[in-house]
Structure formats: C-alpha cells, structure tokens
Amino acid sequence: MSDTPSEAPVKSILPKWVRGPQDFVGGLAMMAVALFALWASSDLQGMHGFSFGAGTAPRMFAVLLLLLGGAVALVGILKDGPHIAAYSWRGPLFVSAAIVFFAVAIRPLGLVVSAFAAFLIAALGSHETRWLEAIIVGACLTLGCALLFPYVLGLPMPMFPRFLIQ
Amino acid sequence: MELFANLAHGFVVAFSPINLLMCLIGALVGTLVGVLPGIGTIATVAMLLPITFGLPPVGALIMLAGIYYGAQYGGSTTSILVNIPGEATSVVTALDGHQMAKQGRAGPALAIAAIGSFFAGCVATVLIAVLGAPLTKLALAFGPAEYFSLMVLGLIFAVVLAKGSVLKAIAMIVFGLLLSMVGSDIETGASRMAFNIPELADGLGFATVAMGVFGFAEIIRNLDHGAEMDRNLVQQKITGLMPTRKDLVDSTPAILRGTVLGSILGILPGGGAVIASFAAYTLEKKLAKDPKRFGRGAIEGVAAPESANNAAAQTSFIPLLTLGIPPNAVMALMVGAMTIHGIVPGPQVMQKQPDLVWGMIASMWIGNLMLIIINLPLVGIWVRLLRVPYRLMFPSIVVFCAIGIYSVNNAPVDVVLAGVFGLVGYWLIKHDFEPAPLLLGLVLGPLMEENLRRALLISRGDWSVFLSRPLSAVLLAIAAGLLVLAVLPTLRAKRDEVFVESEG
Structure with missing residues (x-):
C-alpha cells in the first residue's frame, strides 16, 4: 500500500534526532486524536460501582490509542524510516470540492444539476482531463443516476432545482 | 440428513427469479471491479451498500457476496493480460x-x-454448509466473556496477518x-462525542466511513500517480482457451493445495483472500522441483493463488454467519449490510433466518457457475473495458459515491463526512497506516463494549x-501467543518474505 518515498532529499522541519519522520508524525497525530477524544468524552459518566458508565469505554480506548500513538512515534525516533511522502494538492482539493459541492447543492438544486457539476469539478482533479469527453460522459452518468436511484431503486431525492419546479 | 435438507432449502431460495438476478x-x-484496476472490492461493496436498501435482505446479501467472489475471478484477467493486478488478491497471479x-x-x-477458482468455490461452498451448524452450536454456548475474548482473538489475528x-x-x-x-451509548442513551450534531447522534455511519x-x-x-495508468495490454488475440x-x-x-490453504486462511480473521493467494504461491514455489520456473510462466503459479483467493473469499463467510464476527473488511461491510436490513449478525441468524443463510450459501455455488461462463467465453468484452481511461472513471466514481451516501439517510452532512474520511484515509495511506483494521474496529467496537460490560456486570x-x-x-x-510470535524477529522475516514476493 505504501508509496515509495521520493528519492529527492526532503527539506524536513523536524529535528535531526527524528529518524523516521513518517512514523513520528503518524504517531503524534494518533496521540492528538486520542487527546481530543479524551477531552470530548470528559463530560461523560465514568465507572459507578462495578458497572461501566457511558464514558468508560471511550476513555479506555482513547488511553489505549494514546499509548499506541506514543509507541509509534517512539519507533519513529529510534528507527530509521521513510520520509513523509509527498502530498499532491490537485487530486485531494478537487475531489473534496466536488463532494462538498454535491452536499451543499443536492437539496436546493436537485440531483441533475449537482451530479453533473460535481462530475466536472472532480474531473479538474486530473490534468489529463479532456473537456468534451468529460462533458459527454458526465451527462450520461447524470442521466443514468437520475434513472437508477429514484426509479429503479426507489430512493426518493430531489431531481431539479427548487426554483424551477415552483 | 439435516445438511442436505438445509442445502435443498437454500437452493429453492436461491433459484427464485429475483435472487438469481441478484446473483447475476x-x-x-464483481467481475467488472475485479477487472478494472483502481477500484477495490471494499470500495465497491461500500458503494453499493446504499443501493441494497430497497432490495429484500436475502437478495441484497446474495448480490454483495457475488461482488466479493466475482472480483476474485475478474482480478485474474487483468493480472494475466495487463500485468497490473485488478485486485490485491491477484498480485501474485x-x-x-x-x-x-x-x-x-x-x-x-x-x-x-477460472477452473481453479470454480473448483475452489465449489469446495468452499460445501465447507460453509458443513461447518455452519456445528460452529453455530458452539457459538450459542458462548457467554459475554467468551465473546469478548473471541473478538480480541479475531482482531489480533487481523493484526498478525496484515501487512506492515x-x-x-x-x-x-x-x-x-x-x-x-x-x-449514543447503548445502555444509558447518553450522547457521546457527538458535539450536538444531530447526524452524529446515531453514530458514524458505517457506509460513510468505509466509502470515505x-x-x-x-x-x-x-x-497522485497521474490518471493515466500504464496499461500494456497484450495486443494479440487470445487464441485457444483450452x-x-x-x-x-x-x-x-496446485489447485487442490491452493484450495485447502485458501479455505483455512479464509476462516482465520485478518488476511482473507489476499494473504491466501500470497501463501499459496509461496507454497507452490517451495514444493516445486524446479523453483526457477516460477516467474517465467509456470502454470502452477496461476492455478494455486487463484484457487486460494476464491476459496478464502468464500470461507471468510463462515465466522460471519456462525459467530457474527467479520474476519476482514469486506465481511465487516456485510455486517453493515445486515444491520441496514435489521438483521443482527450472530449465531442466532442461522436459526432465525434460514432463508438468508442457506440461500446465500446455495447462491455461491450458482454464482460460481455463472462466473465461469461470464469470464471464459466473454473475456474479450472485459478486456475492452480495460481501455476505459481512468480520467473518466474517477469522476464517475466520486459522483456515484456521493449520491449513494446521500441516499442512505438523505443527509448532506453524511456526504461531507465521507469526504472528510476520504482525506483522513489519504493521510493514513501516506503514513503507511492500513485502513482495513480501522474498519474492523469500527464494526466490532459496539459489540466488544457491550460484551465487556455484560461480562463485568x-x-x-x-x-x-x-x-x-x-x-x-x-x-x-492464543491471542497473546500470536502477538508474541508476530513481534518475534524470525516470524516477522517470514511474514515479510511472503509479501515481498510480489514487489520484487
């Protein structure tokens, strides 16, 4: 699953004693998640007598994750490991943008508009996209989904923009 | 014979027109996603979870099961013709x-x-039918403490057999x-870590996280790698299938050994079909009189892993159907599918829902028969599909997923959450964290907590x-022993060796 770390020397903002930045940062992030969970579950009731409260199990798992995250980070300090792999921005940005746009648009604009637009936004995520081709495929996909979900599968959802229907 | 009566009942269920259609x-x-590189089985099952909403539960599960073992067939086509594994399970093929x-x-x-897969599929189907009833009886004798320990063991297995x-x-x-x-907490109903977001009150949707x-x-x-994947199709026409x-x-x-090995590894939690194919290949290479032939077109190197991955894909249903514990991420999604239809997985399913269990088992055999027809004579069609460029595929998948998640609860927040988990998943991959165990934890969490609480009460x-x-x-x-073994240097080296095979 892992990507091979890039050969080019990565400018690291991490101190020199971190020998496996990938593990180190990964472990720290897990610890952060655990601390956040501990804070978020701090208002829940703990053990009363010998029975669990609502907060017991979440806090238990959070402490466990805190320890494991710490251990992963420690491995990152002690053992040579890969650098942090390079992130690209284009794919994540436009795919997320497409998803968010769809979520915002589906209620007011309906399936047809939001699906087609989301398709085109997602297509921006690759520089190899050819627009004519993308528009044709996007239109076909939109048509297919507009038939599949509400009619074949019987899952009701708004189809057209609200202001057009009224 | 109870077994035959059950199987006969299963075939009656599976042969109903709607279920045959679902199986097909x-x-x-399954073949489609198996053939296409870049879409995994887990993603597909997650994508199609919402769609199964409107279907009857038996049909829905038959379809989802078909995707899983169908992908094992399809994956081999791409591996053989293009040298890109369509599925992780076909890497060694x-x-x-x-x-x-x-x-x-x-x-x-x-x-x-295809023949190896078919044979393995038939054997695995029988195995599920035979092992189903006794394991269910055993499971019914389990108390909360045993259940909790069993889940711990399952998760440890998953860790030991996982890569990395x-x-x-x-x-x-x-x-x-x-x-x-x-x-919300099952016992007290208290809202936990939901931050007053109404969509979180019922917990994180399983399909949402998986899809993300x-x-x-x-x-x-x-x-990241650029949408244009390198696809060196074997251009010459495929002549002579026989x-x-x-x-x-x-x-x-090789097929026999692959089937046995795959069946065993499939039942064990963790690796499932992926590890089975790796292990079967390694075994064949060890046993061969002339190991040098491997990597140069030895037919055993195709037969064994393909039989093993199909056997494992099917036997991994055994723990799910009998104990209610998913042994791998795809089975975890099956739990999600069952829950959507109001079925609580566990030993009682076999007794309360014989239609579901035996119908599904029988459908696997029918499905395997369909697959051999779909895959062999029609292989040309699938190969043509490989020419669909990824630059058109990926926006389609994004949109299809988004609509699918929205349709589960008609909640736009779910779509955004899936997007967030998509970024989380991307980050995890970049930091070499495997997302599959996360999914297992997510499914088993509530069950573990419930049993832990009950046992202590x-x-x-x-x-x-x-x-x-x-x-x-x-x-x-056993769990502790496994964990110790896993961190011992000698076994670690062995384990890595099995996986390295593919990357060399």
Whole structure:
C-alpha cells in the first residue's frame, strides 16, 4: 500500500534526532486524536460501582490509542524510516470540492444539476482531463443516476432545482 | 440428513427469479471491479451498500457476496493480460500469468485461473454448509466473556496477518474502536462525542466511513500517480482457451493445495483472500522441483493463488454467519449490510433466518457457475473495458459515491463526512497506516463494549472472569501467543518474505 518515498532529499522541519519522520508524525497525530477524544468524552459518566458508565469505554480506548500513538512515534525516533511522502494538492482539493459541492447543492438544486457539476469539478482533479469527453460522459452518468436511484431503486431525492419546479 | 435438507432449502431460495438476478448482477459487478484496476472490492461493496436498501435482505446479501467472489475471478484477467493486478488478491497471479500471456498462452492461463477458482468455490461452498451448524452450536454456548475474548482473538489475528507494522495495525484497530464510540451509548442513551450534531447522534455511519476511507481515499491516491495508468495490454488475440493435457496435469495438485490453504486462511480473521493467494504461491514455489520456473510462466503459479483467493473469499463467510464476527473488511461491510436490513449478525441468524443463510450459501455455488461462463467465453468484452481511461472513471466514481451516501439517510452532512474520511484515509495511506483494521474496529467496537460490560456486570466487576472461564482463557492465551510470535524477529522475516514476493 505504501508509496515509495521520493528519492529527492526532503527539506524536513523536524529535528535531526527524528529518524523516521513518517512514523513520528503518524504517531503524534494518533496521540492528538486520542487527546481530543479524551477531552470530548470528559463530560461523560465514568465507572459507578462495578458497572461501566457511558464514558468508560471511550476513555479506555482513547488511553489505549494514546499509548499506541506514543509507541509509534517512539519507533519513529529510534528507527530509521521513510520520509513523509509527498502530498499532491490537485487530486485531494478537487475531489473534496466536488463532494462538498454535491452536499451543499443536492437539496436546493436537485440531483441533475449537482451530479453533473460535481462530475466536472472532480474531473479538474486530473490534468489529463479532456473537456468534451468529460462533458459527454458526465451527462450520461447524470442521466443514468437520475434513472437508477429514484426509479429503479426507489430512493426518493430531489431531481431539479427548487426554483424551477415552483 | 439435516445438511442436505438445509442445502435443498437454500437452493429453492436461491433459484427464485429475483435472487438469481441478484446473483447475476453481483457476479457481473464483481467481475467488472475485479477487472478494472483502481477500484477495490471494499470500495465497491461500500458503494453499493446504499443501493441494497430497497432490495429484500436475502437478495441484497446474495448480490454483495457475488461482488466479493466475482472480483476474485475478474482480478485474474487483468493480472494475466495487463500485468497490473485488478485486485490485491491477484498480485501474485500477474507474476506467472503475464509471462504465460507473453508466450502466447493467455488462453490457458485464463482458463486455469477460472477452473481453479470454480473448483475452489465449489469446495468452499460445501465447507460453509458443513461447518455452519456445528460452529453455530458452539457459538450459542458462548457467554459475554467468551465473546469478548473471541473478538480480541479475531482482531489480533487481523493484526498478525496484515501487512506492515504490527504496532500501527493495532493503533488502527483502536482508532476504529474509538470512532465506533461516537453516538449514543447503548445502555444509558447518553450522547457521546457527538458535539450536538444531530447526524452524529446515531453514530458514524458505517457506509460513510468505509466509502470515505476506501472509496474517496483510493481515488485521491490514484490521482497522485497521474490518471493515466500504464496499461500494456497484450495486443494479440487470445487464441485457444483450452489448456493442454499437460497443463491440466501440472495444475491439478496446485489447485487442490491452493484450495485447502485458501479455505483455512479464509476462516482465520485478518488476511482473507489476499494473504491466501500470497501463501499459496509461496507454497507452490517451495514444493516445486524446479523453483526457477516460477516467474517465467509456470502454470502452477496461476492455478494455486487463484484457487486460494476464491476459496478464502468464500470461507471468510463462515465466522460471519456462525459467530457474527467479520474476519476482514469486506465481511465487516456485510455486517453493515445486515444491520441496514435489521438483521443482527450472530449465531442466532442461522436459526432465525434460514432463508438468508442457506440461500446465500446455495447462491455461491450458482454464482460460481455463472462466473465461469461470464469470464471464459466473454473475456474479450472485459478486456475492452480495460481501455476505459481512468480520467473518466474517477469522476464517475466520486459522483456515484456521493449520491449513494446521500441516499442512505438523505443527509448532506453524511456526504461531507465521507469526504472528510476520504482525506483522513489519504493521510493514513501516506503514513503507511492500513485502513482495513480501522474498519474492523469500527464494526466490532459496539459489540466488544457491550460484551465487556455484560461480562463485568455478571462477574460483579471482577476482571479475572476473562481468565477464570476456561474457554475465554484459551482464546486470550492464543491471542497473546500470536502477538508474541508476530513481534518475534524470525516470524516477522517470514511474514515479510511472503509479501515481498510480489514487489520484487
């Protein structure tokens, strides 16, 4: 699953004693998640007598994750490991943008508009996209989904923009 | 014979027109995703979860099961013809399969892969039917303490058989467990870590997380490499599907060994089909008189892993159907599918829903029969599909996923959450954390908590109950033993060796 770390020397903002930045940062992030969970579950009731409260199990798992995250980070300090792999921005940005746009648009604009637009936004995520081709495929996909979900599968959802229907 | 009566009942259910249709759709979709690189089985099952909403539960599960084992068939086609594994389970098939294709023997390679898969599928179907009832009886004798220990053992198995760092895999499981805590507490109804977001009150949707971590994250990661994947299709026409007599003689023992190994590894939690194919390939290479032939077009190198992955894909249903414990991420999604239809997985399913269980088992055999037809004579059609460029595929998947998630609860927030988990998944992949254990943790979390609470309530807060009850103690001892073995240097080296095979 892992990507091979890039050969080019990565400018690291991490101190020199971190020998496996990938593990180190990964472990720290897990610890952060655990601390956040501990804070978020701090208002829940703990053990009363010998029975669990609502907060017991979440806090238990959070402490466990805190320890494991710490251990992963420690491995990152002690053992040579890969650098942090390079992130690209284009794919994540436009795919997320497409998803968010769809979520915002589906209620007011309906399936047809939001699906087609989301398709085109997602297509921006690759520089190899050819627009004519993308528009044709996007239109076909939109048509297919507009038939599949509400009619074949019987899952009701708004189809057209609200202001057009009224 | 109760077994035959059950199977007969199953076939009656599976042969109803709607279920036959579902089985066919599952097999077709499975082959499709198997053939296409860049769409995994887990992502597909997650994508189609919402769609199964409107279907009857038996049909829905038959279809989802078909996707899983269908993908094992389809994956081999891409491996052999293009040298890119369509599925993770077909990685090793590419080693010898593609060599065979280059030597003009693509036909026999495809045929042996399909025949091996079919044979393994038939054996695994029988195995599920035979093991189902006794294991269910055993499971019914389990108390909460035993159940908890069993789940611990299952998760440890998953860690040991997973690729990469043991520590990180455990961290992923615990992360999943933690995520499963979001939502209302089963006993007190208190809202936990939901931050007053109404959509979180019922917890994180299973399909939402799976679609994010496997669907969206995988797309984003694939885009890193550029949408244009290198696809060196074997251009010459595939002539002569039939393997020669020598091919058959050579591959028969390999198919048998692959089936046995795959069946065993499938039942064990963790690796499932992926590890089965790796292990089967390694075994064949060890046993071969002339190991040098491997990697140069040895037909055993195709027969064994393909039989093993299909056997494992099917036997991994055994723990799910009998114990209610998913052994791998795809089975975890099946749990999600069952819950959507109001079925609580566990030993009682076999007794309360015989239609579901036996219908599904019988459908696997029918599905395998369909698959061999879908895959062998129609292989040309699937190959043509490989020419669909990824730049058109990925936006389609994004949109399809988004609509699918929205349709589950008609909640736009779910779509955004899936997007967030997509980014989380991308980050996890970049930091070499495997997302599959996370999904297992997410599914098992509520079950573990419930059983842990109950066990401690019954024992009046005495934690030693997990060790004083013999069955539970044995399960925990095995788990501890496995964990120790996994971190021992010698076994680690062995384990890595099995996986390295593909990357060399």
